[in-house]
Amino acid sequence: MSVSITSYLLVALILFCVGLYGALTKRNAVVVLISIELMLNAVNINLVAFAKYGLYPSITGHIFSLFTMTVAAAEVAVALAILIALYRNKETVNVDEMDSMKR
Amino acid sequence: MDTFMQYAWLIPLFPLFAFIVIVSFGRQLKEGAAAVGILFTAVSFGLAVLTFWQRFQEGATDYRFSLDWLKVGDIVITMGFEINQLNALMLLIVTLVSLLVQIYSKGYMHGDERFPVFYQYLALFTFSMLGLVIAPNLLQIYIFWELVGVCSFLLVGYYYFKPEAKAAAKKAFIVTRIGDLGLFIGICLLFWWTGSFELTQIFDSIALGKLEPWMITLAAILIFVGAIGKSGQFPLHTWLPDAMEGPTPVSALIHAATMVAAGVYLVAATYPLFIASNAALNVVAYIGGFTAIFAASIGLTQKDIKRVLAYSTVSQLGYMMLALGVAGAAGYVAGTFHLMTHAFFKALLFLGAGSVIHAVHTQNVFEMGGLWKKMPITALTFLIGCLAIAGIFPFAGFWSKEAILGAVYEAHRYDLLLIAILAAFFTAFYMFRLFFLTFAGEPRGKHEAHESPGVMTGPLLILALLAIVAGFINTPYAPVFGDWLLNGEVGTIIEDMFGTGEGHAAAWLQIVALGVSILGIVLAWLMYGKRSIPSNAIPEAMPWLYQLSYRKYFVDEIYHYAVVVPLGWLGYLLNVFDKYVVDGLVSLVAKITRGIGALHGRAQNGQVQSYGAMVLFGLLLLIVAITLTAQGGGVLGIGQ
Amino acid sequence: MTGEFIAFFVLSLLTIGGAVFMISFTRVVHMVISLGITFISIAGLYVLLGAEFVGVAQVLVYSGAISILMLFGIMLTKHDASDEGTGNTWKNWLSLIFVAVLFGLMFWGIQGSVWPAPPETAASDVSNVKQIGLDVFKKYVIPFELISVLLLVALVGAIIMAKKEGNKE
Numbered sequence: 013m014s015v016s017i018t019s020y021l022l023v024a025l026i027l028f029c030v031g032l033y034g035a036l037t038k039r040n041a042v043v044v045l046i047s048i049e050l051m052l053n054a055v056n057i058n059l060v061a062f063a064k065y066g067l068y069p070s071i072t073g074h075i076f077s078l079f080t081m082t083v084a085a086a087e088v089a090v091a092l093a094i095l096i097a098l099y100r101n102k103e104t105v106n107v108d109e110m111d112s113m114k115r
Numbered sequence: 116m117d118t119f120m121q122y123a124w125l126i127p128l129f130p131l132f133a134f135i136v137i138v139s140f141g142r143q144l145k146e147g148a149a150a151v152g153i154l155f156t157a158v159s160f161g162l163a164v165l166t167f168w169q170r171f172q173e174g175a176t177d178y179r180f181s182l183d184w185l186k187v188g189d190i191v192i193t194m195g196f197e198i199n200q201l202n203a204l205m206l207l208i209v210t211l212v213s214l215l216v217q218i219y220s221k222g223y224m225h226g227d228e229r230f231p232v233f234y235q236y237l238a239l240f241t242f243s244m245l246g247l248v249i250a251p252n253l254l255q256i257y258i259f260w261e262l263v264g265v266c267s268f269l270l271v272g273y274y275y276f277k278p279e280a281k282a283a284a285k286k287a288f289i290v291t292r293i294g295d296l297g298l299f300i301g302i303c304l305l306f307w308w309t310g311s312f313e314l315t316q317i318f319d320s321i322a323l324g325k326l327e328p329w330m331i332t333l334a335a336i337l338i339f340v341g342a343i344g345k346s347g348q349f350p351l352h353t354w355l356p357d358a359m360e361g362p363t364p365v366s367a368l369i370h371a372a373t374m375v376a377a378g379v380y381l382v383a384a385t386y387p388l389f390i391a392s393n394a395a396l397n398v399v400a401y402i403g404g405f406t407a408i409f410a411a412s413i414g415l416t417q418k419d420i421k422r423v424l425a426y427s428t429v430s431q432l433g434y435m436m437l438a439l440g441v442a443g444a445a446g447y448v449a450g451t452f453h454l455m456t457h458a459f460f461k462a463l464l465f466l467g468a469g470s471v472i473h474a475v476h477t478q479n480v481f482e483m484g485g486l487w488k489k490m491p492i493t494a495l496t497f498l499i500g501c502l503a504i505a506g507i508f509p510f511a512g513f514w515s516k517e518a519i520l521g522a523v524y525e526a527h528r529y530d531l532l533l534i535a536i537l538a539a540f541f542t543a544f545y546m547f548r549l550f551f552l553t554f555a556g557e558p559r560g561k562h563e564a565h566e567s568p569g570v571m572t573g574p575l576l577i578l579a580l581l582a583i584v585a586g587f588i589n590t591p592y593a594p595v596f597g598d599w600l601l602n603g604e605v606g607t608i609i610e611d612m613f614g615t616g617e618g619h620a621a622a623w624l625q626i627v628a629l630g631v632s633i634l635g636i637v638l639a640w641l642m643y644g645k646r647s648i649p650s651n652a653i654p655e656a657m658p659w660l661y662q663l664s665y666r667k668y669f670v671d672e673i674y675h676y677a678v679v680v681p682l683g684w685l686g687y688l689l690n691v692f693d694k695y696v697v698d699g700l701v702s703l704v705a706k707i708t709r710g711i712g713a714l715h716g717r718a719q720n721g722q723v724q725s726y727g728a729m730v731l732f733g734l735l736l737l738i739v740a741i742t743l744t745a746q747g748g749g750v751l752g753i754g755q
Numbered sequence: 756m757t758g759e760f761i762a763f764f765v766l767s768l769l770t771i772g773g774a775v776f777m778i779s780f781t782r783v784v785h786m787v788i789s790l791g792i793t794f795i796s797i798a799g800l801y802v803l804l805g806a807e808f809v810g811v812a813q814v815l816v817y818s819g820a821i822s823i824l825m826l827f828g829i830m831l832t833k834h835d836a837s838d839e840g841t842g843n844t845w846k847n848w849l850s851l852i853f854v855a856v857l858f859g860l861m862f863w864g865i866q867g868s869v870w871p872a873p874p875e876t877a878a879s880d881v882s883n884v885k886q887i888g889l890d891v892f893k894k895y896v897i898p899f900e901l902i903s904v905l906l907l908v909a910l911v912g913a914i915i916m917a918k919k920e921g922n923k924e
Contacts, residue, residue, distance in 0.1 A: 015759055015760055015763045015803075016870070017870050018865055018866070018870065019763065019767070020800070020804070021865050022862070022865065023767040023770060023771065023800070025858065025861050025862065025865065026771050026774075026858075027770060027771060027774055027793075029854050029855075029857065029858045030771070030774040030775055030778060031774065032731070032854050032857070033778065033850060033851060033854045034777075034778045035724075035727065036724050036727050036728050036731070036846075036850035036853075036854070037724070037846070037847045037850050037851075038778070040829075042825060042828045042829045043786070044724075045825070045828070046777065046786070046790060046825055047778070049817070049821060050774055050777075050793070053793075053794070053797050053817070056797070056809075056813075057797060057800060057801075060800075060801055060804045060806045060809055061804055063804070063806065064804050064805055064806075065870065071883075071886050071887060071890055072890070073806075074806050074808065074809050074883075074887055075887060075890055075891055075895055077806075077809050078808075078809060078812055078887075078891075079898065079902055081809075081812055081813065081816050081817070082816075082902050082905070082906060083902070083905065084816075084821070085816055085820060085821060085906070085909075086905055086906050086908075086909035086910075087909075088821050088824055088825070089824065089909050089910065089913040090909050090912055090913050090916070092824060092825075092827075092828040092913070092917075093912065093913035093914070093915075093916040093917040094916055095828060096828070096831055096916075096917045097916045097917060099831075107722065107723055107724055108722050108724070110721075110722075110723070724846070724850075725846065728846070728849060728850050728853060731850075731853045731854070731857065732853055734857070735853060735856055735857060735860070738857075738860050739860070742860070742864075
C-alpha cells in the first residue's frame with residue numbers, strides 16, 4: 013500500500029497551521045517571514061501531491077510550485093531589504109512596534 | 116377710462132423694486148438708499164394719486180383683475196388686484212405717509228450704521244402694505260397680512276442690540292400671531308363654506324343666504340380677532356406700546372398710520388360679512404368702545420412720549436372699530452373717514468415726537484419742557500396734531516370724530532355714545548398734557564435742543580396741512596367723501612341693508628363734543644401749563660387709581676402670570692422631558708454607537724498581526740458559512 | 756509497511772518537527788538549523804512524490820539561498836541574535852484558537868472528502884526533468900519570462916532599498 017494523498021495533505025495542513033501561528037504571533041519580523049515561507053512550502057507540497065494523486069495528474073503542479081518558489085525567493089529578497097531599511101530608521105524589527113499606519 | 120386703474124398693480128411693485136435695489140446695492144449706496152426708497156415711493160404715490168383721482172371721477176366703476184394661480188380640483192385660486200373706493204383711498208394714504216416718513220427718516224436716521232437696512236425694511240413694508248390693500252381675495256390679504264407682520268417685527272427689532280427692542284419685537288410678533296391665527300381659521304372656514312377666497316363671491320354667498328347665521332357670526336368674529344391682533348385692540352393691545360422701541364419713523368408709519376389700521380381696513384373690506392350678523396357687529400362695537408376708553412385712561416398717566424401716543428393710537432383705533440361696529444352706512448363712512456384723518460394727524464404727532472426725541476435724546480416727558488421757543492416748527496405742527504386729535508374745530512379730527520359720534524347717536528347706542536364722549540375727553544386731556552409738558556414751561560432736562568433739519572420739518576408741515584384740511588372733504592354740509600365711499604359695490608350692499616345714513620351729529624352733539632374736548636384741554640392747561648392745580652393732586656388723592664392707570668391695568672402682569680409663567684413651566688417640564696427622556700434615548704444610541712466605534716477603533720491598532728488575525732477570523736466565518744449552506748456537506752463542496 | 760511509507764513517515768516527522776522547533780526556539784542559530792531540516796525534508800517529500808526536479812530546486816532555493824538569507828537578515832538586524840519572544844498573551848491565545856479552528860475545519864474537510872484511487876504507475880518513460888523543460892518552454896514560456904523579469908526587478912529593488920540612503924552624493 014502506497015501513501016495516500018490524505019497523508020500528504022495532512023502534513024501540508026500541519027505545516028501551514030504552524031506557519032500561520034508563527035506569522036500571527038512572532039514579534040521578530042524575520043521570523044514572521046520564515047513562517048510565511050513555511051506556509052508557502054505547505055502549499056507547494058499540496059501542489060506536488062495533487063500533481064501525482066489528483067483528479068487529473070499532470071506535470072503542471074510541478075511547474076506551478078517552481079513558479080511559487082521563484083516568487084517566494086523574490087519576495088524574501090525584497091522583504092529583507094525593506095526590513096533592513098526599516099531597521100536603519102527605527103532601530104527595531106519588532107512587528108508590534110511597526111504601527112505607523114495608524115498614525 | 117380705466118387706464119390708470121389698470122396699472123394700479125404697479126403701485127406696490129415700485130417699493131418692491133426699491134427693496135431689491137437696496138438689498139443688492141445697499142453697501143455701495145450707504146445713505147443714498149434713502150434716495151432710492153424715496154424716489155420709488157414717490158412714483159408709487161404719483162400713480163396712487165392718479166388712480167384715486169380716476170376713481171373719484173363721476174361714474175367710475177370698480178376695477179378688478181385676476182388671473183388663475185392654482186387649480187385644485189374644481190377650485191381655482193386666483194391672484195389679482197381690485198380698485199374700489201376703499202382700496203384707492205388706502206393706496207393714497209399708505210403711499211403718502213410712507214413717502215413722507217421716508218423723507219423724514221433721511222434726517223432722523225442720519226448717521227445710523229444700518230441706514231440702508233432701515234430703508235430696505237421700509238420699502239419691503241410699503242410693498243407689503245400696498246399689496247394688502249389692493250388684494251381682492253382673502254388668501255392674498257392673508258399673505259400680505261403676514262408680510263406686514265414680518266416687517267413690523269424687523270423694524271421694531273431694528274435696534275436689536277437693545278434687549279428691550281428684542282423683547283418688544285418678539286412680543287409684537289407673538290401677540291399679533293394670536294390674532295393671525297383667528298384670521299387664518301376664519302379664512303379657512305369661509306373657504307370651506309363658500310368655496311372661494313374672493314371677497315365678492317363670499318359677499319354673494321352671504322347675499323344669497325347660503326350661509327347659516329351662526330356661520331357668518333363665527334367667521335366675522337374670527338376675522339375680527341385678526342383685526343384685534345393687528346390693530347392692537349383689547350385684549351391683544353399690549354404689543355403696540357412696547358413696539359415703540361422701534362425707530363420713531365417706524366412708529367409713525369407702521370404703528371400709527373398704516374399697519375395697525377390694517378385691522379380696521381380688514382373689517383371695512385369685509386364689511387358685508389359683518390353687517391350680516393348683529394352679534395359680530397356688537398362684538399366689534401363693544402370691543403372698540405372698551406378699547407377706546409381703556410387705552411385712553413392708560414394714556415393719562417404715561418411718562419414716555421411715544422407710549423402716550425401709542426395708547427392714543429390704540430384708543431383711536433378702538434374709536435374706528437366702534438364706528439364700524441355701530442353699523443350702518445354712517446358708521447362705515449365714519450370709521451373709514453377717521454382712519455384717513457387719523458393716519459395723517461397721528462403720523463404727524465409721531466414724527467413730531469421723533470423730532471423732539473431727536474433733539475433732546477430722551478423720551479421721558481418730564482425731562483422735556485420749554486421747547487416751544489427752541490423748536491418752533493415742531494411745536495406748531497405738534498400743536499396742530501394735538502388739536503386735530505382732540506377734535507377741535509375746524510381740524511380734521513373734529514369732522515371725523517363728530518361723524519363717529521353722530522353715527523353712534525343715530526344708531527341709538529347711548530351707552531357707546533357715552534363711552535365715546537368720555538374717551539374724547541380723555542384724549543383731549545392727555546394729548547394736551549403731553550403738549551404742555553413737552554413744549555411749555557421751563558426746560559427741565561440738560562440738553563441743547565435745536566430745531567430739526569428741513570428734511571424732517573418738511574414732512575411735518577405737509578402732514579400738518581393735511582391734518583387741517585383733510586376733514587373738509589366730509590363735512591356734514593357737503594359729505595363728498597361719504598357719498599363717494601358708499602357709491603361702490605360694498606356701499607350698495609350696506610345701503611341695501613341700512614339705507615343711506617346721514618351720519619352727522621345734530622348740532623348739540625357737535626357742541627357737546629367740542630365742549631368736552633375744550634374742557635379736557637383747559638384741565639390739562641391748568642394742571643400742566645399754568646400749574647394752578649397741582650398735577651399730583653389726583654395721584655395723591657387716589658393712589659390706587661393712578662397706579663392702575665400708570666401700570667396699564669396690570670394687563671402685562673396678568674398675561675405674564677396667567678399665560679407666560681404657566682407656559683414657561685410647561686416649557687420647563689417639556690424641556691426636562693426632552694433633556695432626560697428624549698435626549699437620554701438619543702445619547703444612549705450615541706453611546707452605543709460610540710462604544711462600538713471605540714471597539715473598532717481599538718481593533719485598528721496599526722499592527723499587521725492583529726489585522727492578520729482578523730482576516731483569519733473572517734476566513735473562518737466564511738468557511739463555516741459555506742460549509743453550513745453547502746448542500747450535502749464536505750468542505751467547499753469538494754469531493755461530492 | 757512499505758519502504759515508501761517509512762520514508763514518508765520519517766520525512767513528515769522531520770518536516771513538522773523542524774517547523775515546530777523553528778517556532779519554539781529562541782536562539783537564531785537553532786532556528787535556522789531547524790528551518791534547514793524542514794526544507795530538506797520537504798525536498799525529500801517531493802522526491803517521494805516523483806518530483807525530482809522540484810525537490811532539487813527546493814534544496815537549492817530554500818535550503819541554500821533562503822535559509823542563508825534569513826540568517827543574514829537576522830544577524831544584520833539583531834544585536835543579541837535571539838528572538839525576543841512573542842507579544843501579549845491574549846492575542847497569542849486568540850491566534851492559537853483561530854488556527855486550531857482552521858485546522859479542525861480543514862482536517863474535517865480532508866477526511867470527509869473522497870479522493871480518486873491513486874494511479875498504479877506514474878508515466879516514467881519520459882524523464883520528469885525533460886517533461887518540465889518541454890512544458891515550461893512551450894506552454895508556459897510567457898509566465899516563465901515574466902518570472903525572470905520579476906526576479907530582476909526584485910533584485911534591483913532589494914538593492915535600492917537596502918542601500919544606505921545617506922550616500923547619494
